[in-house]
Amino acid sequence: MKFLNRRTSAVAAVVLSATLGLTACGSTTDASSDSGSSSSDGGDVSVTFLPKNLGNPYFETSDAGGQKAVEEFGGEFTEVGPDTATPDGQVSFIQTAAQQGVSALVLSANDPAALCDSLNQARDTADVKVVTFDSDVNADCRDLYVSQADSEGIATVEVDMIAEQIGDEGQIAILSASANATNQNAWIDIMKQDLADNHPNIELVDVVYGDDDDQTSFDKTAALLQTYPNLKGIISPTTVGIAAAARYVSTSNYKGKVAITGLGTPNQMREYVKDGTVTEFALWNPEDLGYLAAYAAKALVDGEITGAEGDSFSAGDLGDYEVGADGTVLLGDPFRFNADNIDDFDF
Incomplete structure (x- = not known):
């Protein structure tokens, strides 16, 4: 790159x-x-x-x-x-x-x-x-x-990362930006198809929107984990969302149990990688x-x-x-x- x-x-x-x-x-x-x-x-x-x-x-x-x-x-x-x-x-x-x-x-x-x-x-x-x-x-x-x-490359790398981190099986959710965000919606459509075609044992249970707002994304993460007690991972294709999700998980009982990945910046995510909350994420x-x-x-x-x-x-x-x-x-x-x-x- x-x-x-x-x-x-x-x-x-x-x-x-x-x-x-x-x-x-x-x-x-x-x-x-x-x-x-x-x-x-x-x-x-x-x-x-x-x-x-x-x-x-x-x-x-x-x-x-x-x-x-x-x-x-x-x-x-x-x-x-x-x-x-x-x-x-x-x-x-x-x-x-x-x-x-x-x-x-x-x-x-x-x-x-x-x-x-x-x-x-x-x-x-x-x-x-x-x-x-x-x-x-x-x-x-x-x-x-x-x-x-390329949208396919972005979507595919996110699915690949979550699949690797949860052993290619279990329930996952997506925490996106706004419901009208062109880029996230395109990636999510490709993710859904990739999951259906290549990861039959992974179930996408929900897509929620944090509106690229830190507190909203934090609250949406909490709601996802409470609504889906068997959730094994969250993909967040937005830098605000992934950092908020990692912040919530890092001080909760879900740390080490629920994988957080998606698109983030190194400076936002460094502490969560170093403390073991996040294994891997991606970005340009x-x-x-x-x-x-x-x-x-x-x-x-x-x-x-x-x-x-x-x-x-x-x-x-x-x-x-x-x-x-x-x-x-x-x-x-x-x-x-x-x-x-x-x-x-x-x-």
């Missing part, structure tokens, strides 16, 4: 700490003043990042990657977003970005369809290039989607995801690509990428983190 060779712990720690100031609604960073030497034309490119919500460590890291890329090509970086992960909360920021005439909007969508009207208005009236990352909208509402990895590098999305946005603004299948562009330290079907660019395969390697990463 590409990020293994390009990040040191020290660098990642500095980048992640730099994101801590980017948590207020509508916070802004202008990256153009001290990085114009990186590119001859990047100063004309203004990129606004709109995550699902601010104050989320995952998006703090991905947006820091976006800021790093924009600084490299000498553009102007801004981060805005709602405090809670709702589609209504994102609409006003899309409208403001269009009114301000930003070159590109890079967003992780809280709903695949609800944002389409505002996004298409921004594209049609202000020529804003729209790049989604992490969670997509309908393909006709954006120019490119930068995906963490969210910093690389934001970094790639910013370079994709620049390529669109500069006219290097249109988002058509077969288009290619350079993404700085990550190298060259090609646009696939449906205007999708894939970062790479997910990586498994466990006690043997977790201390090699800091994000």
Whole structure:
């Protein structure tokens, strides 16, 4: 996986700490003043990042990657977003970005369809290039989607991990983000099929939603374990959810009895791996995801690509990428983190 060779712990720690100031609604960073030497034309490119919500460590890291890329090509970086992960909360920021005439909007969508009207208005009236990352909208509402990895690969690795950890049999549940989250829903559909096809002795008893909120996810974990006393594992395909589930299990009688896995960041999950609550989880590098999305946005603004299948562009330290079907660019395969390697990463 590409990020293994390009990040040191020290660098990642500095980048992640730099994101801590980017948590207020509508916070802004202008990256153009001290990085114009990186590119001859990047100063004309203004990129606004709109995550699902601010104050989320995952998006703090991905947006820091976006800021790093924009600084490299000498553009102007801004981060805005709602405090809670709702589609209504994102609409006003899309409208403001269009009114301000930003070159590109890079967003992780809280709903695949609800944002389409505002996004298409921004594209049609202000020529804003729209790049989604992490969670997509309908393909006709954006120019490119930068995906963490192939949906099948993400879903399969999560099923494989839970199967290995519970001996390929028993009851499991899924603790997802919001019910309308495009990416989680796609992964869950593939997980269900994979379980049916390849793991007949594993029973998926429930799918619940923590709305990417720590306390809600914590409470949903408690409810699952009380409702299903024979539950052997929980998959949480969201960084907020897996950390909340692990936090609950780590101080309960379920520790060592109920497996927790899914998608998380090393810094969130380190203590739970070290104390034995979590055996293994997976993720891509969210910093690389934001970094790639910013370079994709620049390529669109500069006219290097249109988002058509077969288009290619350079993404700085990550190298060259090609646009696939449906205007999708894939970062790479997910990586498994466990006690043997977790201390090699800091994000």
